Structures are given as C-alpha cells and as structure tokens.
Amino acid sequence: MQWTKLNEQTVYANRWFSVNLADVELPDGRHLDHFLIRLRPVAVATVVNEANEVLLLWRHRFITDSWGWELPAGVVEDGEDIAVAAARELEEETGWRPGPLRHLMSVEPSNGLTDARHHIYWADEGAYIGHPVDDFESDRREWVPLKLVPDMVARGEVPAANMAAALLLLHHLRLGQDALP
Numbered sequence: 001m002q003w004t005k006l007n008e009q010t011v012y013a014n015r016w017f018s019v020n021l022a023d024v025e026l027p028d029g030r031h032l033d034h035f036l037i038r039l040r041p042v043a044v045a046t047v048v049n050e051a052n053e054v055l056l057l058w059r060h061r062f063i064t065d066s067w068g069w070e071l072p073a074g075v076v077e078d079g080e081d082i083a084v085a086a087a088r089e090l091e092e093e094t095g096w097r098p099g100p101l102r103h104l105m106s107v108e109p110s111n112g113l114t115d116a117r118h119h120i121y122w123a124d125e126g127a128y129i130g131h132p133v134d135d136f137e138s139d140r141r142e143w144v145p146l147k148l149v150p151d152m153v154a155r156g157e158v159p160a161a162n163m164a165a166a167l168l169l170l171h172h173l174r175l176g177q178d179a180l181p
Helices: 082-094 146-154 161-175
Strands: 004-013 017-025 031-039 042-047 053-061 066-070 073-075 096-098 102-107 118-123 126-128 140-145
Touching: 004 031, 042 053, 042 082, 042 096, 042 161, 053 082, 053 146, 066 161, 073 082, 082 096, 082 118, 102 161, 118 161, 140 146, 146 161
Parallel strands: 042 118
Antiparallel strands: 004 017, 017 031, 042 073, 053 066, 053 140, 096 126, 102 118
C-alpha cells in the first residue's frame, strides 16, 4: 500500500530543518494531513584502534533527559562532502583526527516523521591533535572495548538507534566470525 503525497507546504524553517505539512492520499482515497521534518544530512564518524576499542562520547540529551554513549555527529554543511563532514565532526568533538574513513552504513532513523539520513563512517587509525574544540558536546570521550558493545546496547546505554546499529555492526566486523583482516 503506497501513500501518495499530493502537496507539501513549509510551516517553519531555519538553517537546520523545516517543518512541513503534506496532504497525503491513502490507497483507499482518504486524505490526511501529515507533518514531516526535512533535515540536512548528518555525518557520523569514529575510530576503532588496534586494541578493538571504539572512540565514544558520553553525553546528555536534554530533549529526552537521558545520558548515553554516542558517536560524534553533526550536520553536513552546504557543498560539503559527507566524509569530510564526518572527519570534521570527529575532530571537533573528540580532538582525534581520523585516518582514511570507510563508509559503514547510512540509515534513516525516523522515516515516518523525517527525511533525515545519517551517514556513518569509521577509521582504523587516528591521531590525537589536542583538546576538542566542541568539548561542550559531551561530558567525556573514551575508548570503549568493542566486546562490551552488545551488553551496553542491551542495557540501554546507547539509546540512539542509529548509534546502536553502527556500534553493533562495527562489533560484528571487528570481532564476529566475518571479521575484517
């Protein structure tokens, strides 16, 4: 059953997102008003070191009033390459400059409400260049053993679905039966 968007109007917009209202026709011919949020792409990155530890942020999200582990992330600026944005965010939020980035996955974290796409990258090396410029983004930055990730996710310590999916995939790639060389 495919829904058909007949029109869409912007209700509110700023440089990060817009809130729109769409007239949607359902397969049975009924119409409904559906709000949606249009967002810039989000770039995400981390480093997994030789000891199979992943660089994470421990941060508070005021919207949900929750603490959890996350990967550095931010919006892609106009004209910016997504991988470049991912490297920039990692450096700004952790003080670590990644080596060559590899695309891990792209996800739509809430595609019933928003068109957001999160593009997640990782590197297997990085260089510490100094204290993070955006140290206000997190309470601390830590190297966490990948072997702990499944239990962390199960305990709710990685509350964001996109971050949990990426960390579980990294766990699989580095420690699973199909591990990379």
